[in-house]
Amino acid sequence: SLELLPPEVLSIVLRHADNRARLRLRSASRTLERSIAASDFHNYFKDVGRTIVTPNRCKNSRRNVCFLLEGVGENGFVLRFGPQLVIRLPKFDSEKGKKLLHLRRRLFKTAYINTLCLLNINFHKVPRNFIDDLLYCCHYRGMRIIYDLHSPATSTCARKFLLDNAHKVSSISVKGLDFSREKLLSLPRMDRSFTVPCMYYDDDCFLQLLRKGHCYLDLPYFDFPCPTTIIEAFEIISASPHEQSVRFCAKPKLMEDVMALLHFDLTRRGYVTSFDTNPKYTVENVMGEDALWTGSCRIRRDDSLIIANMYSSSCNIVITNCKRNTEDLMNRME
Structure with a gap:
């Protein structure tokens, strides 16, 4: 029985248990419930590539497993943590946010994942402090921020989130947001990949990005x-x-x-x-x-x-x- 394993061994066993297994195990006994809530969750795979992750790709491919936060409609919200756990909130509010945070804390304490993807998040409807709480003790190698349509206010919040968290990752991909020259050049060196958003830049800015030393720089036309x-x-x-x-x-x-x-x-x-x-x-x-x-x-x-x-x-x-x-x-x- 898993309950008889020493705590340090049980923690190692639970590292790679997916969310479906965690939900089943935690209902088996109080001991396993506490162990799962205190466990690490390792969701690293060999390589996620440099393509833009979309919900369909996340759903169907282990190689693109990520922590996906998606804004839907006026104030809807979807959390996709890997292919097994998908939570949809047609209308996000503070009470539903608290319940979602409670569930996340019951599934793991610390998570190690390949990619964090923010898709069309409206930070005025889904507050930044909720996003920060949801990502507390989540370590991710790459970050992708994608917007199909956005307002200037939403762009400001999304850019601030990226700038605040850029030092945590080794790859960044941004689509649908414009960056000023100063903000773009202020981002730290990425030792995996850096996909530059569409923006107004010149030859000198291009050369400065190269001198920054980004390992793989992907530019628009x-x-x-x-x-x-x-x-x-x-x-x-x-x-x-x-x-x-x-x-x-x-x-x-x-x-x-x-x-x-x-x-x-x-x-x-x-x-x-x-x-x-x-x-x-x-x-x-x-x-x-x-x-x-x-x-x-x-x-x-x-x-x-x-x-x-x-x-x-x-x-x-x-x-x-x-x-x-x-x-x-x-x-x-x-």
């Missing part, structure tokens, strides 16, 4: 006015003491200008160097099965790469010094 910015970004990542990558999308003309600055000429079989001396940069063209150039190439400098997939209307670009995940980065660009 941005047409850099100056091709030398790409070369400077390549120099920053090449000189970085740790693994670093950035991905973004731009107009094809930008990459054409970069190639011209690097003295590469375009031929029917891709780009080639325009002089015979030992160049600082070399180019490798990706050929298809029909021996024709695919429009993709890699610019190499020592162990660093610029990977470019050039299409008629856009160009997907990755700059990286990571040897391990070059193919993974290429796949994410498709």
